[in-house]
Amino acid sequence: MMKYAERMNTMADFANVTRLAYDATGNAEIINFALGCPADETLPVEAAGEILADIFGKDKRGLEALKYNNPRGILQLRKIAAEIMLPKRGVMDADPANILITTGGLETLNFVCQLFINKGDVVLIESPTFMQAIQIFKMFEAECIPVECDEHGMIIEDLKAKYEQYHAKMVYVIPSFQNPSGTTTSLERRKAIAEFGSEHDIVILEDDPYVELRQRNENLPSIKSFDKTGNVIFADSFSKCVAPGLRVGYVYADAETIYRIYDAKTATNSHTSVIPQMIVAEYFARGLYEEHIEKAREIYRVKFDAATAALEKYMPEGTKFQRPDGGLFYWVELPENAPDTTEMTKHVSEFGVNYTPGAGFFVNGKGHNCMRLSFGSMSPEVITQGIKQLGEYIKSKM
Ligand SMILES: Cc1ncc(COP(=O)(O)O)c(C=O)c1O
Structure with a gap:
């Protein structure tokens, strides 16, 4: 055996x-x-088909689609993340150089662990939290310590207490319509979590794939938008808002972290498949997304x-x-x-x-x-x- x-x-x-x-x-x-899963009836089947035909037909991007590409991802999509997605989350001045396209949000979680987690390191998590995130943290042999939560997200006093007790390396937060609890982290707590990351110089992994699916009330600025020291790593995905089968997401972080994620990406799968990146980018470029x-x-x-x-x-x-x-x-x-x-x-x-x-x-x-x-x-x-x-x-x- x-x-x-x-x-x-x-x-x-x-x-x-x-x-x-x-x-x-x-x-x-x-x-x-x-x-x-997103609803079947929301998946852009026809539009994706047309875009695909155009990539290989009238747009003449077939060669670009089939060659090896830059590990960062295609610039067209990184610009969309910087100019459309991040401003909606209160990040107004993102440089596409600080964005790397991933094969979905789960890959970002894996990369962040590759960068920061040694065996036995403590990750503070919301309680409850996304099951596959726990699975990833466990795969990297981290110890997951739950922080108490209420209807406004992580209770900051408990976050601080757990940090003091366990000397955590990282905090993992899903701020919008959290998986599984459905709660949204309040504005005050978003600020407090960003400050907490800076004050203790630890990693805040903000995982925010659901924010586009808001049905009521106003969107809140991301935790990343309050980050002055580069401690927050922002993971987003096009899985829930465009289509999960495309497997496209992005990570936005400070230059040094992106430099390291670039290394993890090249060592893992070189780059995210170019065709799905192009489909997502064209979906935005053709004004179909909103x-x-x-x-x-x-x-x-x-x-x-x-x-x-x-x-x-x-x-x-x-x-x-x-x-x-x-x-x-x-x-x-x-x-x-x-x-x-x-x-x-x-x-x-x-x-x-x-x-x-x-x-x-x-x-x-x-x-x-x-x-x-x-x-x-x-x-x-x-x-x-x-x-x-x-x-x-x-x-x-x-
Ligand atoms: C909180 C959270 N993060 C990340 C993901 C993974 O998304 P992706 O399909 O982009 O890998 C999910 C999917 O269920 C999720 O709920």
Whole structure:
């Protein structure tokens, strides 16, 4: 038997939960609330097809598309990040030289770990937080320490206390419609986190792929926009706002960090595939993005209306949930006498609904009464039916 590296054991529990979510896709019998997919009807199938044909046809960019390219990514897309995406997040003067195109947000998380995480280093995380981020931190053999959160994000006093206690190397924050809790970090706390990073000279990894999916209230400036010392690394992605199958994101950081990420990128995969970069860039350049994202927000608003109504109607009394201002997820806390949500996944075929059990979003054994529901890829009718089946099953076991 071949001997796997230790890192594969440290991440195994988290990897299993992710695997379960993916395995349920494609089973037509099961309504799958487990995956954070954008809605099918928002994916720009036709436009992508036309752009692709033009790249190889009238635009005569076929050679450029098929050759090796710069590890930083194509300039056209880095400019779009600097001139369109970052200003929306309060960063007005980004230099495209400080932006590197990644193969999605997950790659940025991997690169940041490659740069900064040694075995045993402490990463402070929101509690709960994005399961695959935990998986990545574990793969780098980091110790993940949860910081208490409320409806405004990380509680700063607890962040400071945990830092003092564990001498953390990095803080990982998802400030908008957090995955999985759906909460948005308040303006005051965004400033406080940026200041905290500077004061203690530690890395703040700001992961913000959902901000474009805001349905109500105003966008807040990013943590990065308050960073005066280069301690904040900003990870963004086109997965949720354009299409996840393209696998394109970007990272914005100070020149020295980008210089190092460039090295990690060349050692990993040279550069992100050029064709998807061109598709995303042309989608913006042809003025298609703004209308598209406005439509997507409306589509999610209707789905969230259906989800809110169904959760109120079908979930057992004492269930807690809050409609988030945007994003793709609802975080649901069941009453104490409800079945364990991890255990319940073994019986998915009985009630025909898959979801992500809450425990995988925690590193301290919490979350067994919680579940994350993602409605992006379902119609309002299917959402209602799925929540009905889920609620009835839970009630029958109480
Ligand atoms: C918080 C967060 N960061 C990053 C990602 C990964 O996105 P990408 O598809 O760009 O790798 C996700 C996807 O679910 C996410 O929820």
